[in-house]
Amino acid sequence: MENLKSIVEAIIFASDTPLSLKQIKDIINEPQKKLKPNGDSKTITEEDIRKIIATLNQEYSERGSAFKIIEIAEGYQFATLPEFAKWVGKLFKEKNKKKLSQPALETLAIIAYKQPISKPEIEAIRGVNVDHIIKTLLEKRLITIVGRAETLGRPLLYGTTKEFLKYFGLKDLSELPKPSEIEEITKENENSSFENGVIQNDGEK
Amino acid sequence: MENLKSIVEAIIFASDTPLSLKQIKDIINEPQKKLKPNGDSKTITEEDIRKIIATLNQEYSERGSAFKIIEIAEGYQFATLPEFAKWVGKLFKEKNKKKLSQPALETLAIIAYKQPISKPEIEAIRGVNVDHIIKTLLEKRLITIVGRAETLGRPLLYGTTKEFLKYFGLKDLSELPKPSEIEEITKENENSSFENGVIQNDGEK
């Protein structure tokens, strides 16, 4: 077990992208007897690996480590703790961090929730042309082309990428921020007011 | 001291190059009072940092860690221990196995858009011999032989397969994104994304 723990640690540590439990499992279980941890003949499950990661993180925390294994973009990867950001940030001072603009964030939000979605649909929601934004998001690999719509003109459909998850620190799409109560209000209103013509014209103020 | 140790750990961990003692020292000593470790007003020497690194490595070793900080010509960096090399090697082998190389991707793209196409024609576009790539793409069933050209030598003609369409979520070849469609999006040069405010430099916070 001790040995296995170090192997899991080494594999995650050496990877420059998040690794899924399955990927880690497959590397360890690959049928090459000589690579098996000493005297350990049973195969490792994803649950075993999840537990090992928890144990490792426990150890890091006890030791006061500056980094730990985080769950990100459908996998696990070592990362520094946020409280060291001000120090580590100084390393990369020159490349001042460029943040996404408001329009880019809005467009990404729409794509994230409505994916797969076409450009005309995005434009219908935002009320403005999104060509340049789509281009930049594609280049930044935050979105990608995922297919074509069945609708007229068969426009390309866009969806978010793993880089998107990583960029926003999300484990997976189920972690997207919830659209709050607004949606409920919208729905309610659609059902009651509009359809039933409840909205009255209370004259112009 | 405890705090400083974690800061050194974080900086070495996150750096994109090996760091010299001087570089680490400069980052920590940089005169920004609010960034100073708690109540520590004296400046840190390179010798202090060397000792901290030795302490960190001592801790890693006690914990049976799979990684440590090593010193190479250019400075200090983290690396996994040599005894885990075979596991790390498997990791990269796995990763590479799963990745389509850039030359293979370009060749596949040319075949997808220009099919049916012969090897000499592909080589004329790519400017390099593509024998090996064609073989691999055939093995992966992404392309197949679709006939012979009428030109001299009657070279074999290649085209994409059903598996290719399936992987990319396309019904048929007419659904491939047209260069003109992306052209629409990408025709503007790099500068335009700034004009349109897609990227924002929020500078120093």
Added chain:
Amino acid sequence: MKYKVKLPYFEGPLDLLLFFVKRDELNIYDIPIAKITKDFLEYIHIMQMLDLEIASEFIVMASTLMQIKAKMLLPKLETEETEEEEDPRAELVKRLLEYKKYKELSNEFSRLEDEAGKIYYRQYFKHDARDYYDEEELYGFLKDVSLFDLLMAFKKSFENIKKEEFHEIEFRNYKVEDEMENILDKLKYHKRLPFSEIFREYREKIRIIVAFLAILELARLKKVKITQTEAFEEIFVEQAFDEQESYANAI
């Protein structure tokens, strides 16, 4: 000198309308259409006065607003259909709510972006035993390759060609050995090839030279024969011996 100013706060007509709703604390479900139309047109007017470029979306919205306003001024038909008659503003309200939802979500994304920006990953991996993979595995499976990658790769391969047009001589790793392979390969399908045919697709001098050397080398190794019927006639390259390879001709 020409200045291009973009009013920072309004990303489009919906954004501007939401601004009015917030500023005047309007009930989004019961928008005073006359007032908001007036404000909207005033804003466009200011933009015109400042000589700013007005996006067509604003014009379209202005006309939508005026249409809604006109509809609302029409006397309501007192028929049995009244109940089904839709509020002329309904569609607009729906759009505003939808847009508002994503605008608010984008703030949430901005917060996440800040948080995630505080996390750093390992970036320097040398000495981590990367060299363990063998070259054979290099061309593997597709993964994380999207249609966009494919299209970009296609574009890129043509950009490379364009470059070559400008730099006629560019160093390339053409090996005589590779060309020998290529030529033998071609001869599998055609026992005899005119000299010119071998070079036909090659557009770089260096490659033609390499191919020429390859033919000479093949001749030296007695793997090909070079023949010419008469002086200044086409020179032919042919296989020096038939192996089972000649089956290819039959296909």
